[in-house]
Amino acid sequence: MTAPPLTKTPPPSADAARPLVPAAHPPGRRNRRVDALTATLFVSPAMIGFFIFVIVPAVGGLVLAFFEWDLFGTPVFVGLDNIVRLFTDPDMWQALGVTVLFVVMGVIPTIIIGFLLAVVVNSNMPGIGAWRVLYFTPMIASAAVAAIIWVNLYNGRSGLVNQFLALFGVDGPNWLSDPTWARPALVIMMIWGALPIVIILYLAGLQRVPEDIYAASSLDGAGKWRQLWSMTWPNVWGTTLLIAVLQAVGFVSGSFEIALIMTDGGPLGTTQSLALYSYKVAFTQRDIGYASALSLFQLVLIIVIVLLSRAIVRTRKERS
Amino acid sequence: MHPRLYNAFRYALVVVCGLVLAIPLLFMVSGSLKSAREINAFPQPLLPETPIWQNFADAWNFLTPQVIGNTFIFSLGVVGLQLLISLPAAFALAKIPFKWTGLILATLVVPMFVPANLTLIPLFVVTFQLGWLNSFAGLIIPMAAQCAFAILLFRQFFATLPPGLIEAARIDGAGWPRVFGSIALPLAKPALATFCSISFLTAWNMYIWPLVVAPNPAQRVINVALAPLAGGENSTISPAVGLAGAVIAMIPVLIVFIVLQKWYIKGVVGTGLE
Numbered sequence: 365m366t367a368p369p370l371t372k373t374p375p376p377s378a379d380a381a382r383p384l385v386p387a388a389h390p391p392g393r394r395n396r397r398v399d400a401l402t403a404t405l406f407v408s409p410a411m412i413g414f415f416i417f418v419i420v421p422a423v424g425g426l427v428l429a430f431f432e433w434d435l436f437g438t439p440v441f442v443g444l445d446n447i448v449r450l451f452t453d454p455d456m457w458q459a460l461g462v463t464v465l466f467v468v469m470g471v472i473p474t475i476i477i478g479f480l481l482a483v484v485v486n487s488n489m490p491g492i493g494a495w496r497v498l499y500f501t502p503m504i505a506s507a508a509v510a511a512i513i514w515v516n517l518y519n520g521r522s523g524l525v526n527q528f529l530a531l532f533g534v535d536g537p538n539w540l541s542d543p544t545w546a547r548p549a550l551v552i553m554m555i556w557g558a559l560p561i562v563i564i565l566y567l568a569g570l571q572r573v574p575e576d577i578y579a580a581s582s583l584d585g586a587g588k589w590r591q592l593w594s595m596t597w598p599n600v601w602g603t604t605l606l607i608a609v610l611q612a613v614g615f616v617s618g619s620f621e622i623a624l625i626m627t628d629g630g631p632l633g634t635t636q637s638l639a640l641y642s643y644k645v646a647f648t649q650r651d652i653g654y655a656s657a658l659s660l661f662q663l664v665l666i667i668v669i670v671l672l673s674r675a676i677v678r679t680r681k682e683r684s
Numbered sequence: 685m686h687p688r689l690y691n692a693f694r695y696a697l698v699v700v701c702g703l704v705l706a707i708p709l710l711f712m713v714s715g716s717l718k719s720a721r722e723i724n725a726f727p728q729p730l731l732p733e734t735p736i737w738q739n740f741a742d743a744w745n746f747l748t749p750q751v752i753g754n755t756f757i758f759s760l761g762v763v764g765l766q767l768l769i770s771l772p773a774a775f776a777l778a779k780i781p782f783k784w785t786g787l788i789l790a791t792l793v794v795p796m797f798v799p800a801n802l803t804l805i806p807l808f809v810v811t812f813q814l815g816w817l818n819s820f821a822g823l824i825i826p827m828a829a830q831c832a833f834a835i836l837l838f839r840q841f842f843a844t845l846p847p848g849l850i851e852a853a854r855i856d857g858a859g860w861p862r863v864f865g866s867i868a869l870p871l872a873k874p875a876l877a878t879f880c881s882i883s884f885l886t887a888w889n890m891y892i893w894p895l896v897v898a899p900n901p902a903q904r905v906i907n908v909a910l911a912p913l914a915g916g917e918n919s920t921i922s923p924a925v926g927l928a929g930a931v932i933a934m935i936p937v938l939i940v941f942i943v944l945q946k947w948y949i950k951g952v953v954g955t956g957l958e
Contacts, residue, residue, distance in 0.1 A: 402780055410835060418795050
């Protein structure tokens with residue numbers, strides 16, 4: 365967020381102002397002590413909370429991956445057992461596959477649809493503000509609210525999705541209990557939920573595309589559709605990459621609440637991502653150590669995604 | 685294409701795409717007023733013949749005023765506590781000369797990139813060890829302590845305050861608490877609007893944290909109460925009542941979002957671009 369400038373006078377630099385400070389506040393050691401003391405008092409409540417509920421869990425999560433613990437007894441150090449188990453656990457491999465599928469099926473459509481919708485609403489015609497709210501509303505539906513809505517929409521008999529398909533003579537499946545269709549059903553729903561953020565970010569990106577590139581191309585007689593892909597799209601490339609990373613991370617972890625509420629990972633584990641699997645290992649099997657190892661593995665996946673995106677940026681820069 | 689025809693086409697496109705995106709929510713509203721027979725019918729009518737307002741009374745009774753009260757306590761508690769600890773910290777990190785500022789900022793930034801569900805288990809363990817399960821303290825404090833975003837947002841704002849303004853007040857003999865309370869804070873309204881809207885929406889919509897930390901009825905929040913309605917098709921409660929419950933759950937966030945939309949979006953864009 366950038367805040368508007370508050371005064372019209374240019375701010376004098378602190379160093380320049382210092383010699384002018386009169387005797388009431390001597391720039392002495394005492395003053396510096398007051399500064400340090402006040403800063404400490406101001407910062408401490410937040411930092412104590414941050415330490416206990418962010419740093420300790422972060423380190424604790426790493427450490428717990430090497431223990432066996434049921435939350436109530438004494439944790440037993442088991443070395444690399446949990447890590448070894450990770451790679452020999454068929455449920456883990458299935459969950460990993462589901463996670464990868466969620467990302468693959470979700471990210472690219474989200475980006476393309478989000479980009480097109482952002483281009484559509486990126487206009488200053490009268491009343492656009494009110495219509496834009498429609499585009500942002502999916503964002504404010506919680507996982508539980510979205511689940512209640514979509515369970516009804518996906519209902520095999522009376523759901524609107526199948527009624528819509530029936531118009532074309534298609535006999536829709538019983539989406540959420542069909543091993544083939546449950547996963548795409550959840551992906552569609554997640555795309556719907558992710559679009560507002562993508563649209564907002566693309567709108568911000570589109571504001572920075574210089575107008576004059578279009579003026580030049582209109583003279584060349586380029587059609588609007590071609591203009592879109594050959595001029596606008598390359599110009600928001602930085603935004604696209606950012607969105608790709610955010611959404612990849614989002615689909616790795618975000619698939620979890622919705623699947624937990626709607627399908628509980630089923631049918632036949634087809635919607636059980638790594639995040640949901642580690643949640644179940646922790647909270648239904650009370651196997652805290654192995655669940656922590658699973659979380660750690662997800663963290664590694666996310667780091668790989670981020671590093672990959674960096675490598676893409678670098679090669680892209682070298683080419684241009 | 686003729687420019688006026690093009691504009692009409694553009695307008696139609698905006699409206700149609702917006703409506704398509706909003707179909708699930710429009711369905712939620714229309715479905716919440718259908719009779720049990722209508723919502724289970726095939727084909728299901730798009731609109732109820734006569735709106736069944738009783739669904740909302742049933743949903744309200746199912747959710748109970750206590751659950752709704754709990755959700756307000758939780759959300760406002762998280763927002764309030766975050767403000768209380770983040771504002772002074774952000775001010776100190778932006779304006780008070782302090783040798784640890786750099787280190788603190790570096791520490792704050794790193795965990796921001798780790799998705800919340802990865803730290804869910806150890807955070808639960810810490811809360812459990814503190815004996816805070818099934819309490820508002822356990823519900824609110826660990827979430828309020830995830831304050832890196834708040835501190836960085838406010839610090840960025842305080843950093844834009846002209847140093848001259850603060851120097852002048854210091855020369856007049858104002859202590860840091862006064863500079864903070866009567867100069868910096870009143871100017872921080874835009875940042876406050878951004879933060880409060882984002883933080884309130886996030887807290888109100890939380891599901892997994894309240895589910896694992898405080899599943900007891902005494903602290904149950906609205907999303908935890910609603911979620912079971914989405915699970916089974918054999919539930920004894922009409923889907924229409926479930927949808928009415930979903931509408932009730934969305935009203936507070938919808939109001940906050942519409943009122944603070946501009947600030948909310950600014951915040952989302954700001955964090956996305958860093």
